[in-house]
Amino acid sequence: MLDLFLAVAHHLLIFTLFGVLIAEFVAVRPGMTNVMVERIAAIDLWYGVVAALILAVGFGRAIFAAKGWLYYSHNAFFWAKIGVFVIIGLLSVQPTLAFISWRRAVDAPEDPQISRIRGLLCAEVVLFLLLPVFAAAMARGYGEFG
Numbered sequence: 499m500l501d502l503f504l505a506v507a508h509h510l511l512i513f514t515l516f517g518v519l520i521a522e523f524v525a526v527r528p529g530m531t532n533v534m535v536e537r538i539a540a541i542d543l544w545y546g547v548v549a550a551l552i553l554a555v556g557f558g559r560a561i562f563a564a565k566g567w568l569y570y571s572h573n574a575f576f577w578a579k580i581g582v583f584v585i586i587g588l589l590s591v592q593p594t595l596a597f598i599s600w601r602r603a604v605d606a607p608e609d610p611q612i613s614r615i616r617g618l619l620c621a622e623v624v625l626f627l628l629l630p631v632f633a634a635a636m637a638r639g640y641g642e643f644g
Contacts, residue, residue, distance in 0.1 A: 504559040511555060515548045516626055522593070523619045528609040535606065539597045546594070549587060574641035579632040586622050593618055 518541060525538050560570040570576045593615045600607045635641055 501559075501563040504555060504563050508552065508555045508559050511548055511552045512629065515545065515552060518545045518548060519619070519622055519626060523616070523623055526593075526612060526616050526619060528612055530606055530612060532606050535597065535600045539601050542594055542597050545590065549590075552583075570636075572642055572644045573636050574643055575632045575636035576641070578641075579629055579636065582625050582628050582632065586625050589618050589622050589625070 521541050522538060522545065525534060525541065530538075560576075561567050596607070596611065596615050600611075
């Protein structure tokens with residue numbers, strides 16, 4: 499039962515994170531007002547919370563669920579998935595810092611700033627699409643080594 503619970507929780511969190519990321523991508527656009535910046539900052543807080551939960555549940559699943567750590571630790575697609583997740587996390591730092599800065603500013607952000615952050619969010623979305631590909635390959639036993 500633990501295996502099922504962790505699998506369902508992991509998948510729901512991943513879908514939630516993708517939804518939050520898409521919400522940020524859609525909301526960050528030229529002509530944003532301070533009110534919109536406040537909303538985006540709140541969305542971004544959820545992005546961080548859900549990402550942390552994904553890591554906790556995901557590693558819990560890898561360690562305690564049916565397949566166990568040996569299965570995952572010897573799979574290249576598992577490590578590719580972790581690597582892409584880390585890259586996405588690193589890419590998300592600049593937008594988060596921008597949202598914090600924009601919240602504190604008196605004036606709304608300028609379009610060039612918004613375009614740069616939107617580009618980073620777009621890169622996150624594109625990289626995110628690799629996660630289910632790697633997960634599907636891993637679940638089918640591709641990428642095993644050692």
